[in-house]
Amino acid sequence: MQKIAIIGFGAAAIGFIERIKNENLEIHVFEKSKDIYSSSISGIRADGKLFVSTEMGGDMYINTELQKKLVDYYISHTDSNTVETGNSFTNEEYYKQFYAKGFQPITADFYHIGTDQLKDVLYSIFEDFKKHKNVHFHFNQEITKIERKKDLVVLSNGEKFDKVVVAVGRSGHKLVKQIISDYPEIVTDNTQVDLGIRYEVPNHVVDELNKEMYEFKIRYKSKTGYMVRTFCNNPSGYVVTENYGDFTTVNGHAKLRDKSKNTNFAILVTVKLTQPFNDPIGYGSYIAKMSNLLAGEGKVILQTYSRFKNSKRSKNLYRVFPTLEEDKFILGDVNLAFPRRIMESIIDFIEKLDEIVPGVANPDNLVYAPEIKFYSNALDNEKYNNLKFVGDCSGATRSIIYATAHGWLMAEEIIENK
Ligand SMILES: Cc1cc2nc3c(=O)[nH]c(=O)nc-3n(C[C@H](O)[C@H](O)[C@H](O)COP(=O)(O)OP(=O)(O)OC[C@H]3O[C@@H](n4cnc5c(N)ncnc54)[C@H](O)[C@@H]3O)c2cc1C
DSSP: OEEEEOOOHHHHHHHHHHTTSSOOOOOEEEEEESTTTTOSSSTTTTTTTTEEOOOSSBBBBHHHHHHHHHHHHHHHTTSEEEEOEESSSSSSHHHHHHHHTEEEEEOOEEEEEHHHHHHHHHHHHHHHTTTTEEEEEEEEEEOOOEEEEEEEEETTTTTSSEEEEEEETGHHHHHHHHHHHHOOOOOOOOEEEEEEEEEEEEHHHHHHHHHHSOOOSSEEEEETEEEEEEEEEETTTTHHHHHOOOOOEEEEEEEESSSOEEEEEEEEEEEEETOOOOOHHHHHHHHHHHHHHHHHHHHHHEHHHHHHHHHOOOOOOOOOOOSSSSGGGOOOOGGTSHHHHHHHHHHHHHHHHHHTTTTOOOOOEEEEEEEEOOOOOESSSSSSSSSSEEEGGSBBBBBBHHHHHHHHHHHHHHHOOO
């Protein structure tokens, strides 16, 4: 029986295992965390907003039929079968309003599981996989190297497989870096990083938008020429920090039951540089480290919007109170850490959005920085038959559903070529 290893147990691995579990193949899952719950933070462990769209989620085409099937799969693993739902820009009036101001509205259907329900979903999926005798889980197993040797692939723990599928997400960047240094020919593109802020406003400012579509996704070509986009809108949500080991960034999530008075969303500027630049992760990390240097280790910068716009340090807040815990931020000035072109792009975006959603540019709204989204290097899956990459680490996906679908499709390919 062919032995296949899948490295990492996240969204892509779930899609892969679900599709392949009934085949006559021996599957071994290696996950660096000690159990399913303590695995690295990602959307499959926090927030859990599933969306069906052909306009976002990754750089590959996934038909909506498969996307919907996978959404139903996750929902079927909730206890209550209850999720929050919404659509963005199905309302033509809204679409036209945003379009007229230069925004590119993105259409999608949303299904929000919520951080509090995700644990049960993961547990239920895991329990189901465990029932299959050919699927073996190995926790506490961080894979640090993968070596191709003739017909076999050898992992850093010495185990040998016919095929290895790497599904380590973004938190597995160290392993991917190691693989790339051994097999540089697999990289097809690496020039992009998204830099920006997490923005927090009182619910009532965006109430209408939240009711209409739960998550509004828009892109906007700012006056600097850079593309700016919203990401991960959290009505009545919370801002949180995210620890990458050597730096800390900001993020947001929402719970199904425990609600706050604020809405937060990311405003991200896509920086795409050209040759000889080849280190977007390095560039983003330096900016994050600079922000942490100013805020203090493990903390992020918080600033009111007017101060952010006018390059002045915030010393106090007014009507909007942060949902991020007090010991995780310092009142400061993001201008000391971010390049001017990024700042101008964000300000241009907020001012333009305020023309459609009055109050978005209120002086006391809150800006948290840094929020950074690293794009993984785009990796070539055609190069080797026994070393494959799925999900976010492949550079092809950026969402739970796309990553799950990528895993699913890879399993299908393997089954076909068995
Ligand atoms: C805080 C946060 C919130 C998000 N919210 C959403 C959302 O609401 N909706 C959405 O669609 N997307 C969201 N995303 C993005 C989404 O989580 C990812 O696109 C998706 O999970 C990618 O799936 P993946 O399987 O590639 O990686 P992951 O789901 O991240 O899984 C990778 C797994 O590999 C393990 N691993 C890493 N390195 C190693 C190693 N060397 N050896 C062994 N195991 C390793 C990790 O511990 C992890 O369990 C969010 C991301 C973050 C960070």
